[in-house]
Amino acid sequence: MSIKLSFTNEAKEQVGERIFKPLFARFSEILATKIKKIIAEKIGKISLIIVNDKKIQKINKEFRGFDKPTDVISFEYMEDSSAVHGGDEILVGDIFISLDTAKRQAKERDHSLQKELEVLFVHGLLHVFGFDHNDDKEEAEMEKWAKKILG
Secondary structure, rough: OOOEEEEEEOOOOOOHHHHHHHHHHHHHHHHHHHHHHHOOOOEEEEEEEOHHHHHHHHHHHHHHHHOOOOOOOEEEOOHHHEEEEEEOEEEEEEEEEEHHHHHHHHHHHHOHHHHHHHHHHHHHHHHOOOOOOHHHHHHHHHHHHHHHHHH
């Protein structure tokens, strides 16, 4: 079992993969049992795509019905049998983060852009692996794991 991260930056500003790699490693270590249960002996792949508000608004409208930008959108593919790509590799999910929204939120929350990107990335990862926040119990569980991963 292994899991790897594919990184793409479609935004104009430079945001490097180096921000996300340590968190991805920590996430993989902390949730190793859950990850193994989901991907078994396969090689899992998660794509992280940094976009602008215009792109994430389009995605948000198309897939969620909201015609406005948002900070992060995750897609989990494990329930879709088409996720399996020849051999042992499977696409586990995609995470889209809007750099524009992340910048605004970092300023509003009075912390660095890097910290905001880290929070959004971990939030997206947790969604990809089945966590949600539809009620107080789910939100508390998701928050507990996010705090553990973020340190």
